[in-house]
Amino acid sequence: MTIRNEDIEAIVKQVLINLKSSKQIKNEELGIFNDVNDAVNAAKESQRILRYMSIDQRERIINKIREKTIENAKLLAQMGVNETGMGRVDHKIIKHELVAKKTPGTEDIKTIAWSGDNGLTLVEMGPFGVIGAITPSTNPSETVICNSIGMIASGNTIVFNPHPGASKVSNYAVRLVNEASLEEGGPPNLAVSIDKPTIEMANILFKHPDISLLVATGGPGVVTACLSSGKRAIGAGAGNPPVVVDETADIKKAAKDIIDGATFDNNLPCIAEKEVIAVDEIADELIYYMIKNGAYKIEKDMVDKLTELVLEKKNGEYVISRNWVGRDAYKILKALGIDADESIRCIIFEANEEHPLVEEELMMPILGIVRASNVDDAIKIAIRLEHGNRHSAHMHSKNVDNLTRFGREIDTAIFVKNAPSYAALGFGGEGYCTFTIASRTGEGLTSAKTFTKIRRCVLADGFSIR
Numbered sequence: 263m264t265i266r267n268e269d270i271e272a273i274v275k276q277v278l279i280n281l282k283s284s285k286q287i288k289n290e291e292l293g294i295f296n297d298v299n300d301a302v303n304a305a306k307e308s309q310r311i312l313r314y315m316s317i318d319q320r321e322r323i324i325n326k327i328r329e330k331t332i333e334n335a336k337l338l339a340q341m342g343v344n345e346t347g348m349g350r351v352d353h354k355i356i357k358h359e360l361v362a363k364k365t366p367g368t369e370d371i372k373t374i375a376w377s378g379d380n381g382l383t384l385v386e387m388g389p390f391g392v393i394g395a396i397t398p399s400t401n402p403s404e405t406v407i408c409n410s411i412g413m414i415a416s417g418n419t420i421v422f423n424p425h426p427g428a429s430k431v432s433n434y435a436v437r438l439v440n441e442a443s444l445e446e447g448g449p450p451n452l453a454v455s456i457d458k459p460t461i462e463m464a465n466i467l468f469k470h471p472d473i474s475l476l477v478a479t480g481g482p483g484v485v486t487a488c489l490s491s492g493k494r495a496i497g498a499g500a501g502n503p504p505v506v507v508d509e510t511a512d513i514k515k516a517a518k519d520i521i522d523g524a525t526f527d528n529n530l531p532c533i534a535e536k537e538v539i540a541v542d543e544i545a546d547e548l549i550y551y552m553i554k555n556g557a558y559k560i561e562k563d564m565v566d567k568l569t570e571l572v573l574e575k576k577n578g579e580y581v582i583s584r585n586w587v588g589r590d591a592y593k594i595l596k597a598l599g600i601d602a603d604e605s606i607r608c609i610i611f612e613a614n615e616e617h618p619l620v621e622e623e624l625m626m627p628i629l630g631i632v633r634a635s636n637v638d639d640a641i642k643i644a645i646r647l648e649h650g651n652r653h654s655a656h657m658h659s660k661n662v663d664n665l666t667r668f669g670r671e672i673d674t675a676i677f678v679k680n681a682p683s684y685a686a687l688g689f690g691g692e693g694y695c696t697f698t699i700a701s702r703t704g705e706g707l708t709s710a711k712t713f714t715k716i717r718r719c720v721l722a723d724g725f726s727i728r
């Protein structure tokens with residue numbers, strides 16, 4: 263194999279970096295740039311180095327990222343809540359620990375081989391190169407760490423354009439990734455980001471010739487913009503996950519699981535229960551146990567006031583008021599003039615399926631409960647309320663036929679049965695963790711292998727010793 267001059271230059275640069283002590287690490291080596299083109303150039307250079315590093319070295323860097331994320335979990339959680347005003351510090355600590363421990367690394371990249379009369383053929387998963395990643399305000403540093411582990415494991419470097427409302431905490435996470443790399447003898451700028459990100463900068467990334475893959479984690483606007491770029495793109499978009507409860511469910515457990523899931527980080531995760539569809543026969547019992555588990559039920563007048571508080575009308579369409587996304591339930595109740603204490607985790611109310619608080623993806627600890635006459639009716643309502651996002655849906659039932667039918671018909675990337683929604687992230691459920699769920703483009707729960715190109719390598723008439 264011949265090594266190109268530009269690759270030799272990059273390797274020499276790396277050797278010089280290794281000679282420096284970590285105390286001498288300069289800020290500009292930690293990945294934060296003012297200009298998006300400079301950021302892409304730096305990520306391109308570091309990708310050349312990453313390409314020649316052993317899998318073992320990649321894995322050591324990833325382990326260091328995991329370590330640093332755990333060490334900084336509390337700080338990142340506090341920074342996230344302070345900067346965005348959204349979510350809960352205790353739950354964000356759990357989210358960071360989860361992402362550090364359960365995001366797959368290089369073990370996710372598998373080789374397939376066929377050998378026989380005609381020799382040996384390998385199918386290997388190789389990097390795209392430099393990935394452009396858009397990250398949300400709802401799980402900001404969690405997504406940066408999650409994407410970094412998966413994308414570096416697969417040999418890519420990353421240019422982040424974080425949400426402008428969460429850029430400080432996102433960029434702090436980017437710095438941690440580069441500190442981890444430098445401390446383990448890797449290059450600077452494995453992940454890079456923009457000091458003051460804007461939508462214009464995201465648009466430059468969408469068109470940049472050195473970006474080979476785009477990954478958008480966010481609402482419908484950014485995912486559509488990304489998918490319209492003409493580049494290969496992975497779209498992790500919005501959801502409005504319904505949870506169905508039928509008459510066969512363990513109602514007491516279902517109530518607790520739903521409140522636990524819907525209040526996790528104040529309902530910011532895209533997978534969290536956003537509305538309940540309960541079969542009429544068990545609806546009263548379900549509500550009773552929800553109240554026992556920290557829910558506060560409001561009636562019609564208050565529901566109208568709540569709608570005015572958390573939704574705004576723009577051009578005839580409802581949009582959520584950012585002032586209340588991810589806020590504590592008791593604070594929302596206070597704004598309605600209801601004096602509730604901090605033990606109140608969730609606001610619940612009964613409504614019909616067309617109610618805007620049920621139709622919209624609120625990302626607030628507010629759950630509308632829609633009564634259905636039977637399970638068939640419940641499934642029909644839930645499918646409509648998911649709005650074809652194909653993102654997440656949940657069900658509490660002991661009837662395997664009902665569970666199977668709902669899972670098939672709603673056709674979502676995630677379907678959690680008889681557990682809180684967060685079981686899908688590997689928290690109280692089996693499987694790995696991700697904060698980028700590619701619902702729109704179908705990759706589902708992304709991991710290192712999602713960010714690879716498949717390559718076939720054929721050696722005819724040799725290396726078969728059978």
Ligand code: NAD
Binds near residue numbers: 426461465487500
């Ligand atoms: P958002 O859509 O407001 O912002 C996401 C990012 O996109 C930001 O960086 C923003 O500046 C940028 N952006 C927005 N419109 C753009 C455009 N037209 N062109 C370029 N960039 C653009 O999202 P948010 O409020 O931070 O996150 C909440 C939304 O994201 C919810 O809808 C939630 O369901 C979804 N989400 C999905 C996943 C998933 O894995 N599927 C994960 C987290 C959040």
